[in-house]
Amino acid sequence: MGIVGVEKYLENYPDTCCFVDIRQAVKDDDRKVVVVDGNVFHHMYIFRKFQWICGNTHGLVAEVRNFVRAFNRLGVKLVFFFCDHQSKEVRRKKWIRDRHANMRYVKKVLRRIEQMDMSVALIGSLPEGESHTPLDIKCWLRAALQEIQCEVICPVSDRVYHIASYARENNCLAIISQTSYFVFYEDLTAAIWSMKHLDMITMKTKAYNCKSLARRLHFENNYFPLLATLLGTTSMVKDRNRTKVRNCIRKRVSYALASDNMCDVTAQYIRENFDYNHLENVPVVLTKHFSSLSEMLVSDYLMYERMFKFKYITEDDVPNVSEMNLWEKIKKVCYDLQKRGRMCSKVRVILDEQFYEQHTMLEDFDDLPSISLLFRPLRQKIYAILLHEAEGFLKNREVKEWCFDNSGILCSTIVSPANIDKSIHPGLLNLWDLSNTSDGILENKWQLFANAVSSNLEYNLLRDLPAPLAIPTAVLFYLYREAPPIFPEYSCNLLSPWEIDVFISVVVTLPYRDGNFFRVIHRGNVRAIKLSALFMHGCQTMEMLHQACGYVVKEPNSIWYYFDGILFHDLYEKAKVGYKIINSCCNPEILAQFELIRKIVFLNC
Secondary structure: OOEOOHHHHHHOOOOOEEEEEHHHHHHOOOOOEEEEEHHHHHHHHHHHOOEOOOOOHHHHHHHHHHHHHHHHOOOOEEEEEOOOOOOOHHHHHHHHHHHHHHHHHHHHHHHHHHOOOHHHHEHHHOOOOHHHOOOOOHHHHHHHHHHOOOEEEOOOOOHHHHHHHHHHHOOOOEEEEOOHHHHHOOOOOOEEEEOOOOEOOOOEEEEEOHHHHHHHHOOOHHHHHHHHHHHOEHHHOOOHHHHHHHHHHHHHOOOOOOOOOHHHHHHHHHHHHOOHHHHHHHHHHHHHHHHHHHHHHHHHHHHHHHHHOOOOOOOOOOOOHHHOOHHHHHHHHHHHHHHOOOOOHHHHHHHOOOEEEOOOOOOOOOOOOOHHHHOHHHHHHHHHHHOOOOEOOEOOOOEEEEEEOOOOOEEEEEEOOOOOOHHHOOOHHHHOOOOOOOHHHHHHHHHHHHHHHOOOOOHHHHHOOOHHHHHHHHHHHHHHHHOHHHOHHHHHHOOOHHHHHHHHHHHHHHHHOOHHHOOOOOOOOHHHHHHHHHHHHHHHHHHHHHHHOOOOOOOOOOHHHOOOHHHHHHHHHHHHOOOOHHHHOOOHHHHHHHHHHHHHHOOOO
């Protein structure tokens, strides 16, 4: 990740990349704060460690806690940065191709599980990259970190820049990531540690050395923005323009190098054609050498120059609240909540008139409808809540969605917000004022939340449930009562009453289970796995509604308090062969909760 070829180049030489003992590094330095690139932690560390395909939420929490505990024992404070990216429209075709490729792979995984091959249940078996994970769970990962008192920061954009700025301003010991951008930043004293090579048993990893890179390339650090511009980013490595740039550079190098590596060739080109003391002439030289490509290169160069010198202006730099209209104030509060990890990025992009993107799910569209389409009516209620006050500020209140249809084709659809009872909407600023806990505003929040799930769901039924039970109960109510009419052709295959009972049993018994229960599954049931994915996506969407309504459900309410896919899988297999699910309710309190949720879900059925 980062600049093309730089990471590989760094790892080729012992002076630019070498193993470091983290214990010794901490002991030798007074600085005790380490910044972790949360996006890289999410897809390069967490998912290599445990069986996720079935929805192993307890495994997720255990891995997070073990990681943090290992550093805490050394006296190190960890600060995590996360950032969710929307795909750019200019790269939409590639995004669509990737998603279809992911879906083909998911179907292959499900077929292998049907053949009792559970080796594919490890996320490490999937194609590398966070976009390939079958369920976007960064929101739960952030919640797990916050629960153990880790500082979590979620900038609206430019994650790498904000990580580097934080490390510089707070004089941090190190940055743990896997992007080569960090070695190019000026005045960054924090060490750059590799997430890919991190061994939590020996507490060793590889460290990348910026100064040694500059010495090996035989030029000053001021040349780094130009080097990054000409090499290009890994996301653009297949871009035809990048190939043209490389060919042009090779033609202009005065003599053949012993190394054919583009880092060496590009460095030679820079040394021969650019004066270190007159870098203000860079745009002129780029225009002369690259003609039609020069506009793109000059733009990239100016961006990198500002970025690497910490003079970059990001989307997070917004004016003061006093200068804003109502809609701008709403967006500012949303941004602030997101930065603190209290609001998912999907809420912000709706306010910004962008679009809803759905990650690849664990589905094959054979016996169940598209998970994305199944929860669209619920999202339409969320859009109505979020855009309630948008009239006069936005050109239209419609939302563009990119989702899979029931035939497995990824397509865009313009979606209108649903109708809601406007009399119970107190305004987003009131909903998102988390310091206001008056009975009146709480009543509004509960009414709005329950009404969005279903007009047939009485809010007091959810309000009176213990905190961890409210969200899963709302999801099950929606799936059993609201979802079947959406796709009548699938209604008999959605959720049977006995499958609802299995979900309820997991919800009410999970807090009483021994942690050792959550073992690895050796024989997989594909329908159980797909139902787990369906339920978890329902929980994600319900959490989005929960956030839009201003956090009405008391904590703790994270998913690991009420659901684990491995437990669900185990009970599902038992129920299929005649086990009475009610027998899993081993004491009167659990039994009472089981009957209460069942009564709400099946009310008047």
